[in-house]
Amino acid sequence: MVKYCFGIDVGGTTVKCGFFSVDGEVLEKWEIPTRTENNGENILPDIAKSINEKLEEKKIDKAEVAGVGIGVPGPVNDNGEVPCAVNLHWGYKNLVKEMEEMTGLKTKAGNDANVAALGEMWRGSGVGYHNLVMVTLGTGIGGGIIVNEKIITGSHGAGGEIGHAHVEDSIDTPCNCGNCGCLEQVASATGIAYLARKMMEESDEASVIRRDNVSAKTVFDGVKAGDELAKKVAEKFGYYLGKALANFACVTDPEAFVIGGGVSKAGDIILDYIRPHYQKYAFKSCKDAAFVIAKLGNDAGIYGAAKLVLE
Amino acid sequence: MVKYCFGIDVGGTTVKCGFFSVDGEVLEKWEIPTRTENNGENILPDIAKSINEKLEEKKIDKAEVAGVGIGVPGPVNDNGEVPCAVNLHWGYKNLVKEMEEMTGLKTKAGNDANVAALGEMWRGSGVGYHNLVMVTLGTGIGGGIIVNEKIITGSHGAGGEIGHAHVEDSIDTPCNCGNCGCLEQVASATGIAYLARKMMEESDEASVIRRDNVSAKTVFDGVKAGDELAKKVAEKFGYYLGKALANFACVTDPEAFVIGGGVSKAGDIILDYIRPHYQKYAFKSCKDAAFVIAKLGNDAGIYGAAKLVLE
CATH class of the missing domain: 3.30.420.40 (ATPase, nucleotide binding domain)
Known part of the structure; x- marks a missing residue:
């Protein structure tokens, strides 16, 4: 049964991570550094590793996880591709495809400002x-x-x-x-x-x-x-x-x-x-x-x- | 099998009517006057009558008709209600409900400028x-x-x-x-x-x-x-x-x-x-x-x- 999901907010210096119940309670929050060197090639693997470790730590099966949502500081198209994200030192990146391959979890991505709007609507002043x-x-x-x-x-x-x-x-x-x-x-x-x-x-x-x-x-x-x-x-x-x-x-x-x-x-x-x-x-x-x-x-x-x- | 639909554009003096195939060919076009007297109470009955007559004339069963779309000069909410439409002399009108009762056909309504945009996207310069x-x-x-x-x-x-x-x-x-x-x-x-x-x-x-x-x-x-x-x-x-x-x-x-x-x-x-x-x-x-x-x-x-x- 699907009970959990991840919400990830990628910033220029820090990646904010949240582990949520599907009804919108944040169960745990943590941060990892955003490693922008080498065109930011470590950013997504670092996030995937952190997610996989969290699930092992909590002994949660991936079948119980709805997926991973990610906000990034740059444009994201409806296919989950990022043309470029200057603050992450990224050129083109097929974000959703890469994350799904690394985590085995359904991934959705959006621009950080847009995603923040959705967050306020869901659980903030926009309820x-x-x-x-x-x-x-x-x-x-x-x-x-x-x-x-x-x-x-x-x-x-x-x-x-x-x-x-x-x-x-x-x-x-x-x-x-x-x-x-x-x-x-x-x-x-x-x-x-x-x-x-x-x-x-x-x-x-x-x-x-x-x-x-x-x-x-x-x-x-x-x-x-x-x-x-x-x-x-x-x-x-x-x-x-x-x-x-x-x-x-x-x-x-x-x-x-x-x-x-x-x-x-x-x-x-x-x-x-x-x-x-x-x-x-x-x-x-x-x-x-x-x-x-x-x-x-x-x-x-x-x-x-x-x-x-x-x- | 559903083969047809109606597209109706209600203006302040004339109602433009179109009978369409579901793939977007206009099979017949005609107009009826917009009778705005008595708070425009005849406008919807006139349209319903015209639709019913057209189907009788063509011996088409209502089961073959997807429904009726209507554009009106005023705001229309997502429930198909019109708060008011000055040019039609309407106050509040539950347009979709009234049309569905009078025609027995599924009805959808929208503001005329919005509906025109959809038309251009579907069959005009916006294709x-x-x-x-x-x-x-x-x-x-x-x-x-x-x-x-x-x-x-x-x-x-x-x-x-x-x-x-x-x-x-x-x-x-x-x-x-x-x-x-x-x-x-x-x-x-x-x-x-x-x-x-x-x-x-x-x-x-x-x-x-x-x-x-x-x-x-x-x-x-x-x-x-x-x-x-x-x-x-x-x-x-x-x-x-x-x-x-x-x-x-x-x-x-x-x-x-x-x-x-x-x-x-x-x-x-x-x-x-x-x-x-x-x-x-x-x-x-x-x-x-x-x-x-x-x-x-x-x-x-x-x-x-x-x-x-x-x-």
């Missing part, structure tokens, strides 16, 4: 929603689009690459993607720091955020302390993000937006800056979409990966 | 694509999002309402939806005429488009005649639409955009104005999406409706 958009506000902006409980992968694995929506014509510094004026340049942690530096240069207003290493945290700490300049930065961030989310809502009409990533650690206050702009620009039927802060944190990936293989 | 965005440039802008050959309905039936993406902060005249600065205000037939009037006011440039009733047709006829002001209007239209489509591509990463509606009658020349802006703003993996002109015209709705019931 009860079947259609949602997850927005991960970190160094960059990741996105995951869920429609009828399924990830939208896209025809090139670029479904949910919402950090690269164009939102500002006046920016002429290129984003990591090569374009200029991407959402990620003005609404990620890096983007909020950029807005803060720009607004500090443009005014003489005294502010607690005037320091050498202004960050998204500095800004939202300032907002909580009632700092006016910090509030203006937060307002600008909310304008860009809220307006962009309103435009995405025209496409898939989600029930909810789940906001995660490092910036979301500031808490519900960031929603107070996003929601009013969203509601101003959203199509009337979409204006009541819920906004919630993600709650699984760094575990969203292992939960979503587990869910991937249980589908 | 061969499984992920596409259809953009209908008429008086307004309709949209239909197809992912893995299925329509994205959305949680309020507003999936694909791309005409109401916000694209211009400087517009303070409300769109029909109540917001200001919607894509539809600058890139529909009406929107192109608005851009033309605005650009004529702002310059003294001589132009063939300087006439009382400037329209999208006037503009693209001018473009074809080499008129410089007409080209500037077309360029502005392409900027708004291309940039908006690039942002939608971040969400579902489509293989193709199918451009239909009255404005698309100008032909491939409109794509020459949209594509460069799309490619400038699109995320790198999405830049090679195809742009094609729709080819089913007013029949896209009946084809898509037929496909809906064959799924």
Whole structure:
């Protein structure tokens, strides 16, 4: 009888591993290092070894295991192939085929941001929603689009690459993607720091955020302390993000937006800056979409990966 | 043996009806008037009567009919209910239930723009694509999002309402939806005429488009005649639409955009104005999406409706 599955989240430095019951309880979590040397050739064998060892340790037969779900930092197509994953030093890799051969277990793979969205839907702040958009506000902006409980992968694995929506014509510094004026340049942690530096240069207003290493945290700490300049930065961030989310809502009409990533650690206050702009620009039927802060944190990936293989 | 199905496209003045073979050949097409009086209470009975008469006329047993697909001008949820359809004078209607009771045939319903997208995918310019965005440039802008050959309905039936993406902060005249600065205000037939009037006011440039009733047709006829002001209007239209489509591509990463509606009658020349802006703003993996002109015209709705019931 099938009782268990694995959820694996492959990051650039660490692989997070989860051993789950099929009803979504995490029974054990551990980490292994991500060995990126030699084009990351050890990454998948290391994961397979860790899985096989875990099953031996627990004396669990593979017939009791539904399979292995894996999230990776890069595009993954519907056949489980990865064209390339820069942070893992991978070129093309037939991930699902290799893992199935090494483990003898059914494997499903997805992009890490998409998989995190699935995790939040299954066991996080998105519980009860079947259609949602997850927005991960970190160094960059990741996105995951869920429609009828399924990830939208896209025809090139670029479904949910919402950090690269164009939102500002006046920016002429290129984003990591090569374009200029991407959402990620003005609404990620890096983007909020950029807005803060720009607004500090443009005014003489005294502010607690005037320091050498202004960050998204500095800004939202300032907002909580009632700092006016910090509030203006937060307002600008909310304008860009809220307006962009309103435009995405025209496409898939989600029930909810789940906001995660490092910036979301500031808490519900960031929603107070996003929601009013969203509601101003959203199509009337979409204006009541819920906004919630993600709650699984760094575990969203292992939960979503587990869910991937249980589908 | 199931051999046939019906595809019905309900418009504000006429109901277009198609009788199809299950492999997608249209065997007969006809129209009946849309009787909107008394809250449109006759519309569905009229359609049911027409279907029943057609089967009697052709001496076809209902066991040979897969069912009835219907596209309507309004939101339709996944249960086949219509919350309201202004142009049909409908409030809430349980469309699928009523039609199934009146015809004894399985019924599926969808929003007309979404259904048209499915039609183009099945038998039009979208053949061969499984992920596409259809953009209908008429008086307004309709949209239909197809992912893995299925329509994205959305949680309020507003999936694909791309005409109401916000694209211009400087517009303070409300769109029909109540917001200001919607894509539809600058890139529909009406929107192109608005851009033309605005650009004529702002310059003294001589132009063939300087006439009382400037329209999208006037503009693209001018473009074809080499008129410089007409080209500037077309360029502005392409900027708004291309940039908006690039942002939608971040969400579902489509293989193709199918451009239909009255404005698309100008032909491939409109794509020459949209594509460069799309490619400038699109995320790198999405830049090679195809742009094609729709080819089913007013029949896209009946084809898509037929496909809906064959799924």
